[in-house]
Amino acid sequence: MVQSQQESETLEPVAGQSQSDENVLAARNLSVWYGNFRAVRDINLDVKRNSVLALIGPSGCGKSTLLRCFNRMNDLVLNSRVEGQIIYNGTDLYAPSTDSTEVRARVGMVFQKPNPFPKTIFENVAFGLRVNGFKGNLQEAVERSLRQSALWEEVKDRLNSSALELSGGQQQRLCIARALAVEPEVILMDEPCSALDPVATLAIEDLIRQLVAKYTIIIVTHNMQQAARVSHETAFLMVGEDRAGYLVEMDATDKIFTNPSHEQTEAYITGRFS
Amino acid sequence: MATNPSIQEQLNPRLSYRKKLGSVVYFLLLAAVLVGIVSLIVLLARILFEGIPWLSWHFISDYPSRFPERAGLKSALFGTLWIMGLVAAFTIPIGVGAAVYLEEYSPKNWFSNIIEVNISNLAGVPSIVYGLLGLALFVQWMAIGRTVLAGALTLTLLVLPIIILASREAIRGVPDAYRQAGYALGADQWQVVRRIVLPSALPGILTGTILALSRAIGEAAPVIAISALVYLTFVPTDPLDRFTVLPIQIYTWVSRPQDEFRGLAAAGIIVLLVILLSMNAIAIYLRNKYQQRSRE
Numbered sequence A: 001m002v003q004s005q006q007e008s009e010t011l012e013p014v015a016g017q018s019q020s021d022e023n024v025l026a027a028r029n030l031s032v033w034y035g036n037f038r039a040v041r042d043i044n045l046d047v048k049r050n051s052v053l054a055l056i057g058p059s060g061c062g063k064s065t066l067l068r069c070f071n072r073m074n075d076l077v078l079n080s081r082v083e084g085q086i087i088y089n090g091t092d093l094y095a096p097s098t099d100s101t102e103v104r105a106r107v108g109m110v111f112q113k114p115n116p117f118p119k120t121i122f123e124n125v126a127f128g129l130r131v132n133g134f135k136g137n138l139q140e141a142v143e144r145s146l147r148q149s150a151l152w153e154e155v156k157d158r159l160n161s162s163a164l165e166l167s168g169g170q171q172q173r174l175c176i177a178r179a180l181a182v183e184p185e186v187i188l189m190d191e192p193c194s195a196l197d198p199v200a201t202l203a204i205e206d207l208i209r210q211l212v213a214k215y216t217i218i219i220v221t222h223n224m225q226q227a228a229r230v231s232h233e234t235a236f237l238m239v240g241e242d243r244a245g246y247l248v249e250m251d252a253t254d255k256i257f258t259n260p261s262h263e264q265t266e267a268y269i270t271g272r273f274s
Numbered sequence B: 001m002a003t004n005p006s007i008q009e010q011l012n013p014r015l016s017y018r019k020k021l022g023s024v025v026y027f028l029l030l031a032a033v034l035v036g037i038v039s040l041i042v043l044l045a046r047i048l049f050e051g052i053p054w055l056s057w058h059f060i061s062d063y064p065s066r067f068p069e070r071a072g073l074k075s076a077l078f079g080t081l082w083i084m085g086l087v088a089a090f091t092i093p094i095g096v097g098a099a100v101y102l103e104e105y106s107p108k109n110w111f112s113n114i115i116e117v118n119i120s121n122l123a124g125v126p127s128i129v130y131g132l133l134g135l136a137l138f139v140q141w142m143a144i145g146r147t148v149l150a151g152a153l154t155l156t157l158l159v160l161p162i163i164i165l166a167s168r169e170a171i172r173g174v175p176d177a178y179r180q181a182g183y184a185l186g187a188d189q190w191q192v193v194r195r196i197v198l199p200s201a202l203p204g205i206l207t208g209t210i211l212a213l214s215r216a217i218g219e220a221a222p223v224i225a226i227s228a229l230v231y232l233t234f235v236p237t238d239p240l241d242r243f244t245v246l247p248i249q250i251y252t253w254v255s256r257p258q259d260e261f262r263g264l265a266a267a268g269i270i271v272l273l274v275i276l277l278s279m280n281a282i283a284i285y286l287r288n289k290y291q292q293r294s295r296e
């Protein structure tokens, strides 16, 4: 693995935090503030290794906010503040000694709207490797990621043409390839199919099911069927009376969709509100 | 259709009046455009008519002379090229650096607001003011003398605000989604700026820079303050030589009483226009190429 070639510089284990090996990530009493507004309140959840976790809930309940905590992308938002902990393999991602750029090389992200760089297909995939000082064979690494994201056959003859010439679905798979290139452990996806047509959406879902053998995936989705199709576990969030999002329940996806513990979950899933 | 007859009856469309008004406005607007274009064409035609007979190889390769038929603008042409090169070398790193700082790094507070407002104001200061500033600051206080370097530094001050504004515009046009994607891959701020923001903003920065430089080489007033009206029969060989530039040479010829010198001035204007139009053509080419790419 690319990752294991480099020693961690800042990700130190948290003293007294024992975490079972089957969880990659965990949120502990996590709250996120934008200025004086608390967007997300007291979240506790565990993310199992090599599984797909779906985050569902009405708009504005803090799904994206929660997701962006797992790779510290919220740091980039002015006036944002995080309380509580995100534990990644036993280390606290928000510890003062943790370097956010190192976190992001291990927890990759795919955005709602495909956002390839205005560079060649090859350079898009190579970007993460270059900025992280990759010393191995760049060609091979790029090819491997493109194969993993099921894009290789479509682009192998035009690696040097602009990524912006690809279709929307191809662009999104390129963004996945770009995230895979540094071989992160976790991939965060924020409504990755919401800008795509149904065929491209199914292609991405297929891909997610394949990738989970090697990666842990957390996906935000508005599409209940999608959550049911791709995820092993589902977390349902809601907006509380204080307008802060909170976790209603998290369970195996089957259970959430057939026999949820909370009435609100059932109401949401069956489309009885929002 | 269930229209309300009482409303329909109260309408007074005055169709023929509106039609007439429309065409009157159309012709007024057309006339406004034509005033500009026609006067430009007349001006150009006169300059071409007067200047073309004087254009020849020796006009470019000879130094100025008292005798019109022997006069050329070699010293002014080289002075202009020197100035252009030095101004570009000074303004591009400083201007782009300042723009990157203001757009990507500076915290948004009252201090950065003051800087922003001031840069916009500086871009509107009359050029002679920069000439006098350069005369006091570079020529006298820093004792650089009436040299190419002093002229270039003065014009640097003149175009710097323009280049900063243009570069900021270009940097602001880079979608935030690119930056987000860069950070999400583990890039730090400088990597995002250097590998994503600057390459995407480059065409816009270049276009703005070229247009700003073309303004600099067309300026006479600030350079006259620095170099004075000199009659030079040599080409600057280092930045501490004296110099003259095309607008000054044209100005000296225009102010001569003899008709021949007016022809020379027109020929000089043609040379200057060719340089300016080529620079603008490059800028337009870059802009179109960029727009094509971003449309794909």
Ligand SMILES: Nc1ncnc2c1ncn2[C@@H]1O[C@H](COP(=O)(O)OP(=O)(O)O)[C@@H](O)[C@H]1O
Residues within 6 Å of the ligand: A034, A039, A057, A058, A059, A060, A061, A062, A063, A064, A065, A066, A077, A245
């Ligand atoms: N950058 C921000 N600044 C201020 N408030 C924000 C910001 N991003 C999100 N919010 C607020 O936080 C809440 C949660 O937003 P978000 O995480 O985007 O929800 P979701 O992804 O579930 O739709 C919303 O009320 C939203 O308005």
Ligand SMILES: [Mg+2]
Residues within 6 Å of the ligand: A063, A064, A065, A190
């Ligand atoms: Mg969202």
